[in-house]
Amino acid sequence: MRILLYNPDNGVTRNFMPHLWMFLLQSLTPEGHEVVLIDGNAQPMDEAGIARYVREQNIGLVGIGAMTRMIAKAYRMADAIRAVGVPVLTEEVDIANARIEFANGAVANVTASRVSTSAQRRFRVFQANQYVSIDFGSGEVRRVTKVGEWREDAPPLQEEVWNLEKGDALLAETKAFVESIRDNKPCEVSGADGLAALRLAETINAEIARWQPR
Numbered sequence: 001m002r003i004l005l006y007n008p009d010n011g012v013t014r015n016f017m018p019h020l021w022m023f024l025l026q027s028l029t030p031e032g033h034e035v036v037l038i039d040g041n042a043q044p045m046d047e048a049g050i051a052r053y054v055r056e057q058n059i060g061l062v063g064i065g066a067m068t069r070m071i072a073k074a075y076r077m078a079d080a081i082r083a084v085g086v087p088v089l090t091e092e093v094d095i096a097n098a099r100i101e102f103a104n105g106a107v108a109n110v111t112a113s114r115v116s117t118s119a120q121r122r123f124r125v126f127q128a129n130q131y132v133s134i135d136f137g138s139g140e141v142r143r144v145t146k147v148g149e150w151r152e153d154a155p156p157l158q159e160e161v162w163n164l165e166k167g168d169a170l171l172a173e174t175k176a177f178v179e180s181i182r183d184n185k186p187c188e189v190s191g192a193d194g195l196a197a198l199r200l201a202e203t204i205n206a207e208i209a210r211w212q213p214r
Contacts, residue, residue: 001060002034006050008066008073009040021065040073047080047101098204110204139164 005022019039026035036057038045045053054062066074079099095113102108121136129146141162148156173189180187 002036002058003029003061003063004036004038004054004057004059005063005065006077007039007041008064008070008077009044019065025063040070045077047076050077051080093208096204096208098207100200134164139166 005025007019007022022037022039026037029035036059038053053059062078064074064078080101094115095111097109097111100108100110119137123134123136125132131144133142134140141164143160145158145160146156147158150156176188179185
C-alpha cells in the first residue's frame, strides 16, 4: 500500500522546518508499504491539489500532522480527500458523511445515518450574518440574523420562528410531474437534476468504499 504522510503549511509564514513525526512513522512502517512524505512548506498544495494527488498516485492511506497554527488547513485538507462511512450495526455502512464543494464556493456537509432511535430530517444553512435551520419532521423553521454590531449587553441577533405548511411530499412530487406533462411546462426537478444527484451519490459511495479497510 502507498501511504502519504502530509504536513500542511500555515498559509502565512511559509517557514520550512522539517517535522520529525513524518520520518519517525516512515521508519516504523512495516516492510511492503511505500511511504511518501510531503511538507506543504516545501511543496504547497491546496485542497484540490491534495485530492488529485491522492487519486493519481493511488494513495491508500493518508496521515496528517499539524501544529496549532496549521490545524485549520489540516482539517480542510482532510475533508477534501475523503468521504467517510462507518459500519455500526451491520457489516455495511450505517453512518455516512461527505463534504461537497460546489463551483460557486458553497460547501455542503451531508450526513446520513440509520443508527438512531428517532427519524430526523434537518437542513441548515450558514451564510454571512445569518443562520437558517429547517426541521422537515416538525416543520419548524428558525432564522437568526445579525442586525447590528456586537455588544456585551445586547447581542445583535434577531430570531424568527415559524412553521411550514404540512403536506405529503410524495403526493406533491407526483402532482408536479403530472402538471408538467398536462401543461407542457418544465418539471420543478428535471431528469437531468435527478441524474446529477444519482451520479453524486455514486461518487460518494465509491469514495467511501475506497477508504474502507480491506
